[in-house]
Amino acid sequence: MAAALRGTALALAKGLGGARLHQLVSRPLSVSASLCGSEAPPARADSTFKVTMIPGDGVGPELMTAVKDVFKAGDIPVEFDEFYISEVQNRASDERLEKLLDSMKSNRVAIKGKIHSPMENKGELESFEMKLRRTLDLFANVVRVSSLPGYSTRHNNLDLVIIREQTEGEYSSLEHESVPGVIECLKIITREKSRRIAKFAFDYATKTGRSKVTAVHKANIMKLGDGLFLQSCAEVAELYPKIKHENIIIDNCCMQLVQNPYQFDVLVMPNLYGNIIDNLAAGLVGGAGVVPGESYSAEYAVFETGARHPFAQAVGRNIANPTAMLLSAANMLRHLNLEYHSQMVSEAVKKVIKQGKVRTRDLGGYSTTGDFVQAVVENLRHPPT
Amino acid sequence: ASNIPNGTGSDPDLGNAPLPPPLTCSVFVQMVQDPTQFDVLVMPNLYGDILSDLCAGLIGGLGVTPSGNIGANGVAIFESVHGTAPDIAGLDLANPTALLLSGVMMLRHMGLHQYAAKIQTACFDTIKEKKVLTKDLGGNSKCSEFTTEICRRVQDLA
Numbered sequence: 001m002a003a004a005l006r007g008t009a010l011a012l013a014k015g016l017g018g019a020r021l022h023q024l025v026s027r028p029l030s031v032s033a034s035l036c037g038s039e040a041p042p043a044r045a046d047s048t049f050k051v052t053m054i055p056g057d058g059v060g061p062e063l064m065t066a067v068k069d070v071f072k073a074g075d076i077p078v079e080f081d082e083f084y085i086s087e088v089q090n091r092a093s094d095e096r097l098e099k100l101l102d103s104m105k106s107n108r109v110a111i112k113g114k115i116h117s118p119m120e121n122k123g124e125l126e127s128f129e130m131k132l133r134r135t136l137d138l139f140a141n142v143v144r145v146s147s148l149p150g151y152s153t154r155h156n157n158l159d160l161v162i163i164r165e166q167t168e169g170e171y172s173s174l175e176h177e178s179v180p181g182v183i184e185c186l187k188i189i190t191r192e193k194s195r196r197i198a199k200f201a202f203d204y205a206t207k208t209g210r211s212k213v214t215a216v217h218k219a220n221i222m223k224l225g226d227g228l229f230l231q232s233c234a235e236v237a238e239l240y241p242k243i244k245h246e247n248i249i250i251d252n253c254c255m256q257l258v259q260n261p262y263q264f265d266v267l268v269m270p271n272l273y274g275n276i277i278d279n280l281a282a283g284l285v286g287g288a289g290v291v292p293g294e295s296y297s298a299e300y301a302v303f304e305t306g307a308r309h310p311f312a313q314a315v316g317r318n319i320a321n322p323t324a325m326l327l328s329a330a331n332m333l334r335h336l337n338l339e340y341h342s343q344m345v346s347e348a349v350k351k352v353i354k355q356g357k358v359r360t361r362d363l364g365g366y367s368t369t370g371d372f373v374q375a376v377v378e379n380l381r382h383p384p385t
Numbered sequence: 386a387s388n389i390p391n392g393t394g395s396d397p398d399l400g401n402a403p404l405p406p407p408l409t410c411s412v413f414v415q416m417v418q419d420p421t422q423f424d425v426l427v428m429p430n431l432y433g434d435i436l437s438d439l440c441a442g443l444i445g446g447l448g449v450t451p452s453g454n455i456g457a458n459g460v461a462i463f464e465s466v467h468g469t470a471p472d473i474a475g476l477d478l479a480n481p482t483a484l485l486l487s488g489v490m491m492l493r494h495m496g497l498h499q500y501a502a503k504i505q506t507a508c509f510d511t512i513k514e515k516k517v518l519t520k521d522l523g524g525n526s527k528c529s530e531f532t533t534e535i536c537r538r539v540q541d542l543a
Contacts, residue, residue, distance in 0.1 A: 255439060256442070257439075258439060258443055279414045282414055283418045288414050
């Protein structure tokens, strides 16, 4: 779906053209290596896609392992370039960033976990993740909130899309103490970026057949800042007469989301509200463990979870839910035009959830991450023999 | 994140076993999934605006949510935070619950706890019984009828 977006389509074509063509060395799937002999392996895709992988902090590495295990079992032609970057573990130097950027320039597509932003002020106000987002200009964060069949919540059959501008707004990292004990924090809203994200939202709605785009704001209080955002959205909306455009104040939006989320279709908003609504909407369908998310710039696509948390309490306990990351990996495969493999992974994950036998703790079960991955692997269309 | 107390809800599939502690740090995810794990929350302006509306949505909307604005030296203003509803103004259709419960908060602020408790009980019992409810709560009664019912209960409780 992402590949069809105007602007990113061209970039994708560039990215895929740059991918090296390998003759994939196939791994025979027979039970014992000694049995395979000189048997010719079945035909394989003749190119592997290289994707940058950034496991991040907390349970990120575990979730990446889950993705790798599922990809291996499904024989998916994707190779990962791994980068272990962490701000809290002092692995976030400029050199690491440089190497990561080089990898991104050649691969164009990445899958990543959350790079935890520490709360202590160590001198630099801008977190590493924000720096990465700004450097790659990943201006659009898209979270598709869909109810999982088989896991019922208060509101079922939800299908919302939340589009968040993620390079400016309240996360501009511009703060100062003008007078001791008085901090001024600048929220930056620009016409250019507001128009850009609005256009992205309307393009997305057009391409995916959506009917309404609602801008979320607090322009009654932040008259100039959110006012500019609202005005930019309205200006762009005029170019899309077939798509309905509305706007709603952020506090009312949150209330409406918990009372009647069905009234919304695509939501577009600045940075902070996006963070809040992403989390709220994730809670509506099952929590941060089940919602995939992706970030786009004109040249890159980064796949991650929708609600981004390092889940520090879960590290090493094998309890994290890999659903969100696996669904995001499936979206990544679709972006790479590996539609067949994408469906294979997402259907396997959804089947496991629907069956309800293997559920991680956040969904009320007692299974481990490993159990869930195992169940997904068993449900893939070509289970390993 | 490690200070978040254990959820005390229970999953019907697991009998009455308590849910494991929340695994995420976001109050917005947690509030939507299990608000019972929270008690008192304190926060700056914008987050309060957003979170209070979210929580109002969880309990039935702004028509039943009371609020108070407390300043220094005991100065306070208690108000309902719903709109002015010009479409039903003057028609005896409005739901007075939000303002009434704000009045209860005011009585507590003034130290008149017994009166506050009586009025709150009367109001909650009226709503619980579902016989005399205003239109927004699913009933057919007028504002004055709803109020009379609450007054009757207050007098019975005296």
